Amino acid sequence: MDQDPATALQRFCLTIAYDGRSFEGWQSQPGGNTIQDRLEAAIQSICPEIDTVQGSGRTDAGVSADGQVAHFDAPANWSMTAEHWQRAINTQLPPTIRIMKTQEVSGGFHARFSPESKTYCYEIWTGPVLPPTLAGLAWHRPSIGDLQAFQESISSFEGTHDFRAFAATRKDGKDDRRNTVRTISEATVEKEGDLLSISVTGNGFLYKMVRFLVGSAAEVARGKLRRERIEDLLKSGGETGKAPFCAPSEGLRLVKVRYPDLNGGS
């Protein structure tokens, strides 16, 4: 099944880090200063024939990434290696967006449809004053309350649950609400001085889900929500957005996206 050389394509997979403070989220917007817009502009300035860059999923305004993954298709006759692409794209991007890794992948790879799991990190600063280097990169919560209750609440999200209550409805109505069951394989809290790092790995996430999980656990920690209420919401699969609190976007970071068909993960 040979392809016409003029239309043959090479698919490249990018691992992308960005500082969410500078952008209006991942998803392209008309006239928008988004990661996807900047990335497409950078790639098209090198090869105007390239159309869109397909990400593993959206991240909201203010959300950062160490390892967002995306792919694009280049004309095979363009003859640029993965390494060439990486260097060329980085020269066209602001320093707040960086391609950290580039691999050529098969046409069967799809950044959005084939992720095996994603890991998000959410950071909370519990000290009295938020250091300038964390401004916009951590949620400032000087009195977190009962840390053990917080940790137990985060752990309770592990497993397969209907997370319908821990999700927001997208304004554009584009998300698929039929299946809201997801599996969280690991949800942990680490404390280093005044910094709490919550790490959540799952096979998929609903809209704003990590922020609802963290926000709900924070409400338990400060005694405003009973632990049993979280269990009830996980069991009942109640209405969307029933969880009491969505933590702010600035503490959230997409750390890693894993694919079964990608050597060495992303």
Added chain:
Amino acid sequence: MDQDPATALQRFCLTIAYDGRSFEGWQSQPGGNTIQDRLEAAIQSICPEIDTVQGSGRTDAGVSADGQVAHFDAPANWSMTAEHWQRAINTQLPPTIRIMKTQEVSGGFHARFSPESKTYCYEIWTGPVLPPTLAGLAWHRPSIGDLQAFQESISSFEGTHDFRAFAATRKDGKDDRRNTVRTISEATVEKEGDLLSISVTGNGFLYKMVRFLVGSAAEVARGKLRRERIEDLLKSGGETGKAPFCAPSEGLRLVKVRYPDLNGGS
């Protein structure tokens, strides 16, 4: 020796952290967006009678701080505690400048004239791509060269030397060039993954001195300068700015300023 209550003053010592990427350095400038200007405006918005904020020393544009120290004098009848001042000033500052600690000190304390030692940190990223979170906060040097030679060069600055060759001349000619002998009590390099952290503690620093030390060691590491040349420059106390290379400001951070007369240091 009672003072007239109307002119009695209380002196407060501030420990200040800032993200150097957002400002034109410490030192007040006409119409300038500097840390000192922002701090004085914040304090004067609370108490218009307060004049200037005296820092431990300048930091250049692009240089950050975890622990810059400064003091100011408030009218004693203003009746605000150190804690009140800290909260009030922080509400008037951008999140990229934070007062981390405030103490009331005796009138004999002077931020500029009484420091016992200062510690600076200089960070170098040696990986192929600079992560967005370090953009403007580390020097990107993908091939540092001979790391051992770099470490040995940094260590060789320890001790009491005439550092005249490792300093720039201020444009305003205000610095005192008569005594250019300084004692570096510790100069170390730590490597964590792709990040090199150079820590230098001394009883005082000439203008741009840390950047000249790091830049010169980097030239040795990449084989462009012989180790012996550094020793010659330290022995000869040659002309100002004879060192071959000044590292860029963005890797530099003022970590700590210590005072003999301040409980628990800064």
